[in-house]
Structures are given as structure tokens and as C-alpha cells.
Amino acid sequence: MTRLGLLAAVVAGSLVFASPGKAQDPAADLVIAQRAAATSLDPHYQNYGPNLMMAAHVFDRLVHQGASQRLVPGLAVAWRLVDPLTWEFDLRPGVTFHDGSPLTTADVIASWRRAVRMTGHSSISFFARVIADMQPVAPLTLRITTRAPAPLLPHTVNQIVIIPARLEDASTADFESGAAMVGTGPFRFESWDKGHSVRLSRNAAWWGGEVTWDTVELRAIPDDADRIAALYDSRVDVIDTVPPADVERLEASSLLRVVGTPTSRIIYLGFDVGQEVPPGTTAADGGPLVANPFRDLKVRRAVAQAINRAALVRDSLEGQGVEAAQVVLPGLFGAAPDLAPMPFDPAGARALLAEAGYPGGFRTTLNCTRQRYVNDEQVCSAIALMLTGVGIQTHTEFFPGGEFFDRAAKGEFALRLAGWGTGTGEASYTLRGLLGTRDMEAGTGVSNFGHYSNPVLDDAVTAAVATFDPADREAALAEASRRAAADLGVVPLYFQMALWAMRPDLTYAATNDEFTQAILVERALAERAP
Structure with missing residues (x-):
């Protein structure tokens, strides 16, 4: 077969072959x-x-x-x-x-x-x-x-x-x-x-x-x-x-028969940090904002701490997911082995919002796919409730996959729930494609629809991918993965399980x-x- 050396991950029990x-x-x-x-x-x-x-x-x-x-x-x-x-x-x-x-x-x-x-x-x-x-x-x-x-x-x-x-x-x-x-x-x-x-x-x-x-x-x-x-x-x-x-x-x-395996697809929250005021985002009373709140790391961290990842996996995914601390699946080349998922801390999230100048929170729209990712509508609704619970009044909108990505690319979303798979099996693919400063000529940030930019992260990934020694390159990518996790250009939520029945x-x-x-x-x- 084309993908040599694959092992079946069969999880069904005793089977009897009598099917019409x-x-x-x-x-x-x-x-x-x-x-x-x-x-x-x-x-x-x-x-x-x-x-x-x-x-x-x-x-x-x-x-x-x-x-x-x-x-x-x-x-x-x-x-x-x-x-x-x-x-x-x-x-x-x-x-x-x-x-x-x-x-x-x-x-x-x-x-x-x-x-x-x-x-x-x-x-x-x-x-x-x-x-x-x-x-x-x-x-x-x-x-x-x-x-x-x-x-x-x-x-x-x-x-x-x-x-x-x-x-x-x-x-x-x-x-x-x-x-x-x-x-x-x-x-x-x-x-x-x-x-x-x-x-x-x-x-x-x-x-x-x-x-x-x-x-x-x-x-x-x-x-x-x-x-x-x-x-x-x-x-x-x-x-x-x-x-x-x-x-x-x-x-x-x-x-x-049912077959399943964890996947390298990270489900994450992405922010629009490129526009002065992101679409559909206002002050808590509905008035205009004077700045883009998602440009502030304290606000991004508040969003991260407002999410109960364990509850998402347990309740919205019926246990079929792996909580994420970073955007690259642990075990893949360049993932940081020592990161833990962000703790659920709603009180800390409210405190961070107050420190950032939003003691009463603000309003925004969470844009999500419909039937593109596993239980995406349920996950989206649960996240909206969690964010609203810390003061970020969150309205949800849903789109088919094709329309969602077209609109995301046009900058129409302030906050989006989306997925990204590490297609090459190593960290630079995700760190450059999802979090790299958007430069279509250079081929970086191709899915960085929110125009996040961190030159220090860019330089770290660039240096890593120019390193020929595999051990040194893996260590450099792991350090870049830590930088990405700390700056929260996107908020990693969980890795999907892939499940087939037959x-x-x-x-x-x-x-x-x-x-x-x-x-x-x-x-x-x-x-x-x-």
C-alpha cells in the first residue's frame, strides 16, 4: 500500500461476520x-x-x-x-x-x-x-x-x-x-x-x-x-x-467494526489581530472599542484560561479527544515534550481582562464551521458559554467549511474555531503555516488569517529549519513550540480523534x-x- 508500514488501530471487540x-x-x-x-x-x-x-x-x-x-x-x-x-x-x-x-x-x-x-x-x-x-x-x-x-x-x-x-x-x-x-x-x-x-x-x-x-x-x-x-x-x-x-x-x-487513532489535527481558537477593531466586536455596552482587545496578550491569555478543555473533551467529544498544550501533537518531530494544557481558571481570566482595561468584558462573535470538524457545533456553543462566563459576551455564527475558510481569509472573523493538521509530520509546518507572519511570497502564514506576527518566533523557526543536524533541529523546534505556546497567537484546545466504522x-x-x-x-x- 502507498503508506508503507502502517499498523491497523482496531478497537472493536469480538466480531461475527453476519451482515446483510x-x-x-x-x-x-x-x-x-x-x-x-x-x-x-x-x-x-x-x-x-x-x-x-x-x-x-x-x-x-x-x-x-x-x-x-x-x-x-x-x-x-x-x-x-x-x-x-x-x-x-x-x-x-x-x-x-x-x-x-x-x-x-x-x-x-x-x-x-x-x-x-x-x-x-x-x-x-x-x-x-x-x-x-x-x-x-x-x-x-x-x-x-x-x-x-x-x-x-x-x-x-x-x-x-x-x-x-x-x-x-x-x-x-x-x-x-x-x-x-x-x-x-x-x-x-x-x-x-x-x-x-x-x-x-x-x-x-x-x-x-x-x-x-x-x-x-x-x-x-x-x-x-x-x-x-x-x-x-x-x-x-x-x-x-x-x-x-x-x-x-x-x-x-x-x-x-470501529477503528480509531489520535490525530495531529489541532482544534484551536484564532484571533484577528490585524485590524484596528475586529469585525463584530464592541464594548460591553455595544459601543465602539478604541483598540483591538485581541492584540493584548493578557486578553488572549484570559481567553485561554476561560476554556475548560477537560470538559470539552469529556462532554462535547464524549472523551474522544486529547487536551492540547501546544499546536503540534506530542511525539511529532519538534513538539515540546514538557508543556501542560492551560489550567481552567475563570477567576484568573476575569482578572486578566480587568488588567487589560476590560473590567466589564466586551462583546464578540465566535465563528465556527458546521459539520467540518468532530462535533464542531457543540464545541463552539460550549466555548461561547465559557467565554461569556468570564465577561466576553460571545455570539456564535456557523458556516459550511468552504464558506468559512473563504470568509476567514478575507478577514471577516474576529474570533474563529478552526482546525489545522500537521501535514508534514514535523513542527515547522504548523509553526510557519499557522503562526508565521503572513507573507504569501515567502510561503509563511498561509493560514494565519488573523495576521498574527511575532518576529522572535519567526526567527526561531527560520533558524531551526536551517539546522541540518536532526537532534539540534528537533530541540530548536521544540523551543519554538514553547514560544508559540507562551504568546498564544492561537489558543490550542485539543487534538481530534479520527474514528472510522465499517x-x-x-x-x-x-x-x-x-x-x-x-x-x-x-x-x-x-x-x-x-
């Missing part, structure tokens, strides 16, 4: 119901989870991720550092695209050039711009020159999917029509009904080995109850984003990037109840 409908159908057809649909098929357009998950079925990268997001060979079988600005990658021989054309260095170069040209509030040009040039040095050897020393280049190229060179100038519309959906991945693209489903078929020539499924349908079913009902009724085989409240009931069923004759090799991938679904060996 599709569970008795031996055909190698798989239907996966997903909570969130892809918004675009263009693999270079937007760094958005559902789009990336869909693209991974059709396209490959030079370097893939394995268990715990560690790097493993993809379309490159080896890579090496030549000098501080130069790397060489050896391409895998014998790989062909879905149109039958062989993989060459020209395809990788064209993919990079296209990625660099992409624009948008969260395009993957963030990664491509690290590279200054690519040149072939042998038929299957590529030399990459970086703009600055880039010890993390193998992590960076993990984010750039490879397309045929002839499609370098393809438009987003060409991908979304299907005309440019040509990759080297385990599945071939068949059709897309935007907002509803993507249909795929087996790539019998995939370099990664045998593909279990003849056909795959990725079907969007945003409503949790509808998704579970579709699984019970055998209209689908696997569902993602199992609601925490349903885990115990589903685990007790002999007709279903027919009992299937297994899923869960990964902490929370991607739902058909290639990770396999037929299970029969298990018998005692």
Missing part, C-alpha cells in the same frame, strides 16, 4: 461515506484536507508518509544531500501514469513549476516556493536546488503531487472536468459529482502492489446520523468521522494524519466470538 446486503457481496467494490466533500479536484490548488484525501487516491508524491507520518519512499526511492542548497532524488523505475506514459524527471519538474504558479489563500505554492530550481542529472535522477538551506526538503516535496509534464499548463477547470485527472496512484479517476461523490477504478499497473478494490466511490454524507444509517443499511461499506457519542454503541454491534469483514490501517484512503481498507481475516 453489501457485507455478503463478494464483489471488489468499495463505497466510503465521508463527512466532508472535496471542493476542487485540482491537486495543487488548495491545501484543504478533503481535497488532499481525494487527490491521494489518484496521484503520488516523491516521498510518502508511513506510520506516525514518518517519511517513506514514494515516486522517489532514495534522496541525499549534496550540499546545503542541493539535494538529489532517484526516481522509481518502471512507473507509468494512468495514460500509459512513463514517469520521468520532466514530469516532476513540470509539477513543481505548476505548483509554484498556483495562487489562493491556501495553495500548496507554500511548499513549492522553497525550491529555486530542478534539473535532471540522469534519466531517473533529479537535482533540486533550494533558495536557502532546506534540511526539511524531503518533508516539503511530500506535499507536491506529480502530474504528467503535458499537463503543466492545465487549468483547474481541466482537472475538475476530469480531462487532467491523470496520476500514478492506485486508482484511476472516473467521474465527479461535485459535493456528492467521486468515482474511481483500480489502477492495475500501480507500482505499489496489488490494489484490493475494482471500484471505489467516495460519497459525501455530511449528516452524522445519515452516514451511520447508510452503514447500518449496507448502502456504504466504511464511514469516517464517527460521532463520539455513537462509538460505544457501534463497538457493541457484532455487525460493525463492515466487520473489513479493517482499516488508521493514521494520525486522519486521511481516509481506500488503499488502507483491506479484507479482514475471519474472527470468531468465543
Whole structure:
């Protein structure tokens, strides 16, 4: 499979294989119901989870991720550092695209050039711009020159999917029509009904080995109850984003299997600190504010202390989450190992607000997604109550995922509840992408919609990512993670659990990037109840 070395995280008990409908159908057809649909098929357009998950079925990268997001060979079988600005990658021989054309260095170069040209509030040009040039040095050897020393280049190229060179100038519309959906991945693209489903078929020539499924349908079913009902009724085989409240009931069923794992996706509160007065924010009496309260660390700390993380995980998530002290999942490269979650201290929060000049608090709006993250509406409402309890009168507004991020990028939110996954498996990705000073040319702050800026943090991350010794780089990133936690450019709340449910004759090799991938679904060996 494409993510080598993965371990299944199966948490179901004794299972009996007696399920009606599709569970008795031996055909190698798989239907996966997903909570969130892809918004675009263009693999270079937007760094958005559902789009990336869909693209991974059709396209490959030079370097893939394995268990715990560690790097493993993809379309490159080896890579090496030549000098501080130069790397060489050896391409895998014998790989062909879905149109039958062989993989060459020209395809990788064209993919990079296209990625660099992409624009948008969260395009993957963030990664491509690290590279200054690519040149072939042998038929299957590529030399990459970086703009600055880039010890993390193998992590960076993990984010750039490879397309045929002839499609370098393809438009987003060409991908979304299907005309440019040509990759080297385990599945071939068949059709897309935007907002509803993507249909795929087996790539019998995939370099990664045998593909279990003849056909795959990725079907969007945003409503949790509808998704579970579709699984019970055998209209689908696997569902993602199992609601925490349903885990115990589903685990007790002999007709279903549940698989779960902690993920690297941090759920956080983000502030608008760029505008003089953030949208929808007023004095406690409704009058105008003279300054942006979120620019004051005391106010940001008051917000952090007002949140009862343990209660959020226990009550809003039914225990299916991990309280967060920082934005990077502990255990990932560069996370600080010695941080504890901010204590719940409403009295201290009220005192900090008074010290900041808001003894009576103020009014604001908390903007949240609807059915984008696990129980996001419940979590949002609970946070609003907690903030109101310390004097920050908080109104809530909810938006579908696509609209939410478009509006966030336009600066329409004073306070937002959102998520971010550490896609590269190491801390600099999050520290630069979420908290770095926003500079689209430099590729920093691509999701820093509130325009937070901390030059000391920026410099610390820049120095860390230029450090070639892995132990020294990890220590430097851990120190940068501590700085980020102290300055609260965003307030980390918890890490999501990824939960899947499926027919009992299937297994899923869960990964902490929370991607739902058909290639990770396999037929299970029969298990018998005692």
C-alpha cells in the first residue's frame, strides 16, 4: 500500500461476520461515506484536507508518509544531500501514469513549476516556493536546488503531487472536468459529482502492489446520523468521522467494526489581530472599542484560561479527544515534550481582562464551521458559554467549511474555531503555516488569517529549519513550540480523534494524519466470538 508500514488501530471487540446486503457481496467494490466533500479536484490548488484525501487516491508524491507520518519512499526511492542548497532524488523505475506514459524527471519538474504558479489563500505554492530550481542529472535522477538551506526538503516535496509534464499548463477547470485527472496512484479517476461523490477504478499497473478494490466511490454524507444509517443499511461499506457519542454503541454491534487513532489535527481558537477593531466586536455596552482587545496578550491569555478543555473533551467529544498544550501533537518531530494544557481558571481570566482595561468584558462573535470538524457545533456553543462566563459576551455564527475558510481569509472573523493538521509530520509546518507572519511570497502564514506576527518566533523557526543536524533541529523546534505556546497567537484546545466504522469483514490501517484512503481498507481475516 502507498503508506508503507502502517499498523491497523482496531478497537472493536469480538466480531461475527453476519451482515446483510453489501457485507455478503463478494464483489471488489468499495463505497466510503465521508463527512466532508472535496471542493476542487485540482491537486495543487488548495491545501484543504478533503481535497488532499481525494487527490491521494489518484496521484503520488516523491516521498510518502508511513506510520506516525514518518517519511517513506514514494515516486522517489532514495534522496541525499549534496550540499546545503542541493539535494538529489532517484526516481522509481518502471512507473507509468494512468495514460500509459512513463514517469520521468520532466514530469516532476513540470509539477513543481505548476505548483509554484498556483495562487489562493491556501495553495500548496507554500511548499513549492522553497525550491529555486530542478534539473535532471540522469534519466531517473533529479537535482533540486533550494533558495536557502532546506534540511526539511524531503518533508516539503511530500506535499507536491506529480502530474504528467503535458499537463503543466492545465487549468483547474481541466482537472475538475476530469480531462487532467491523470496520476500514478492506485486508482484511476472516473467521474465527479461535485459535493456528492467521486468515482474511481483500480489502477492495475500501480507500482505499489496489488490494489484490493475494482471500484471505489467516495460519497459525501455530511449528516452524522445519515452516514451511520447508510452503514447500518449496507448502502456504504466504511464511514469516517464517527460521532463520539455513537462509538460505544457501534463497538457493541457484532455487525460493525470501529477503528480509531489520535490525530495531529489541532482544534484551536484564532484571533484577528490585524485590524484596528475586529469585525463584530464592541464594548460591553455595544459601543465602539478604541483598540483591538485581541492584540493584548493578557486578553488572549484570559481567553485561554476561560476554556475548560477537560470538559470539552469529556462532554462535547464524549472523551474522544486529547487536551492540547501546544499546536503540534506530542511525539511529532519538534513538539515540546514538557508543556501542560492551560489550567481552567475563570477567576484568573476575569482578572486578566480587568488588567487589560476590560473590567466589564466586551462583546464578540465566535465563528465556527458546521459539520467540518468532530462535533464542531457543540464545541463552539460550549466555548461561547465559557467565554461569556468570564465577561466576553460571545455570539456564535456557523458556516459550511468552504464558506468559512473563504470568509476567514478575507478577514471577516474576529474570533474563529478552526482546525489545522500537521501535514508534514514535523513542527515547522504548523509553526510557519499557522503562526508565521503572513507573507504569501515567502510561503509563511498561509493560514494565519488573523495576521498574527511575532518576529522572535519567526526567527526561531527560520533558524531551526536551517539546522541540518536532526537532534539540534528537533530541540530548536521544540523551543519554538514553547514560544508559540507562551504568546498564544492561537489558543490550542485539543487534538481530534479520527474514528472510522465499517463492515466487520473489513479493517482499516488508521493514521494520525486522519486521511481516509481506500488503499488502507483491506479484507479482514475471519474472527470468531468465543
